Amino acid sequence: MRIPRLLFVALSLLLAGFTGARGATVCVKAARMIDGRSGQTVGPVVVVLDGERIGRVLLGPQVSQAPQDARTIDLGDATLLPGLIDCHTHLSTEPGQTVADKVKLTPARAAIRAVNHARATLEAGFTTVRDVGGYELVDVALRNAINAGEVPGPRMQVAVFALSITGGHGDPNNEFPYFDHFGGMNGVADGPEEVRKKVRFDIQQGADVIKFMATGGVLSTGDSPGAEQFSFEEMQVAVDEARRAGRFTAAHAHGTQGILDAVRAGVRSIEHCSYLTPEIARLMKQKGTWDVPTRYVPESLLVPGNPMHLTADRLAKARDVAQHTSESFKVALREGVNIAFGTDAGVFPHGTQAREFAIYVRDGMTPMQAIQTATGRAAGMIGWQDQVGTIEPGRYADLIAVAGDPLKDITELERVKWVMKGGAVFKDQQGK
Numbered sequence: 001m002r003i004p005r006l007l008f009v010a011l012s013l014l015l016a017g018f019t020g021a022r023g024a025t026v027c028v029k030a031a032r033m034i035d036g037r038s039g040q041t042v043g044p045v046v047v048v049l050d051g052e053r054i055g056r057v058l059l060g061p062q063v064s065q066a067p068q069d070a071r072t073i074d075l076g077d078a079t080l081l082p083g084l085i086d087c088h089t090h091l092s093t094e095p096g097q098t099v100a101d102k103v104k105l106t107p108a109r110a111a112i113r114a115v116n117h118a119r120a121t122l123e124a125g126f127t128t129v130r131d132v133g134g135y136e137l138v139d140v141a142l143r144n145a146i147n148a149g150e151v152p153g154p155r156m157q158v159a160v161f162a163l164s165i166t167g168g169h170g171d172p173n174n175e176f177p178y179f180d181h182f183g184g185m186n187g188v189a190d191g192p193e194e195v196r197k198k199v200r201f202d203i204q205q206g207a208d209v210i211k212f213m214a215t216g217g218v219l220s221t222g223d224s225p226g227a228e229q230f231s232f233e234e235m236q237v238a239v240d241e242a243r244r245a246g247r248f249t250a251a252h253a254h255g256t257q258g259i260l261d262a263v264r265a266g267v268r269s270i271e272h273c274s275y276l277t278p279e280i281a282r283l284m285k286q287k288g289t290w291d292v293p294t295r296y297v298p299e300s301l302l303v304p305g306n307p308m309h310l311t312a313d314r315l316a317k318a319r320d321v322a323q324h325t326s327e328s329f330k331v332a333l334r335e336g337v338n339i340a341f342g343t344d345a346g347v348f349p350h351g352t353q354a355r356e357f358a359i360y361v362r363d364g365m366t367p368m369q370a371i372q373t374a375t376g377r378a379a380g381m382i383g384w385q386d387q388v389g390t391i392e393p394g395r396y397a398d399l400i401a402v403a404g405d406p407l408k409d410i411t412e413l414e415r416v417k418w419v420m421k422g423g424a425v426f427k428d429q430q431g432k
């Protein structure tokens, strides 16, 4: 019994470190700031904290008004930004899992890995994520542990089980004959009444957002990304049931018909949105539907040498999606569709998702627009615009810093040097 006790003491001391000391006012000073809302870089800046929130933001000559007795964190010639938001992660998921790995995986093992994924994500500068499909309530447990200050990680909105048709993108039994099917719960639901029941179940178990698979996907056996899966009627029920419980709905949709029906059904966001047409983009703009484009994930699957050991079938699907997703992104941008940053981290290693930014810029966004998709705009999409996403009084003190100017080199966001969440510093690599 002695070792666990010692471990517990060590862990408690560690945790005491990152919850931070309370007392003196803390100020964060930097040469430049991108606040997540305005289109300008401003500076110098001093952000005066009020506990875990932002109290005041002092700009230019106002920085001399910073409280004299404050403890100041001087970030020097850095650019301060709001903590980043990834609207599409799977923190319960480990990249590159084989079928055999999945059969052997226990919820306990997945949860321990997820703790590391959460820390990697936070240290990469992502202080908020919307986690759109978990595994055996690992997402709920992780969210609650982070909120309780037990482990470091981003603020999370979680989806519990992503809903899927039998044989669809989210059916864990696709790879097995029926007599070897997993027992227990999953997100499979067929017909409006089963969909309704599964949405209610997810909410009962702790879902903040409802996710469903409107079309097939890349990393599922026996389906096609282009093919619609849920019917329009089933999607309508999912959206309606989630709405009455005060939850937004996210639809995984690659193919055109699935995107169209999910938009018509009233979802908050289309995930992937790979085969988009100008007509549907205009409907999305009209209805205020968000596009979460996940541009980096097909590239991550198509790395030369196939390091993830994907089957030929999956590689072919990834290639086809990769060919269409760039044009779909440009259509969305041209038609003025709301775009929120999302990556599908978990398919590729957690903490590397900032590579998504450079792809947005390559395909036509300004660096400032790209940053806004992961800050103020993303916060609006997930309904947390009063909490996170901008550097303004009243928001959580979720701040990050990069060296230099990310508007000149957007890949600076892949090298976040300093991370604060809720007023506590979780990473400090200034000057490294």
Ligand SMILES: [Zn+2]
Pocket: 088, 089, 090, 132, 133, 344
């Ligand atoms: Zn996903």
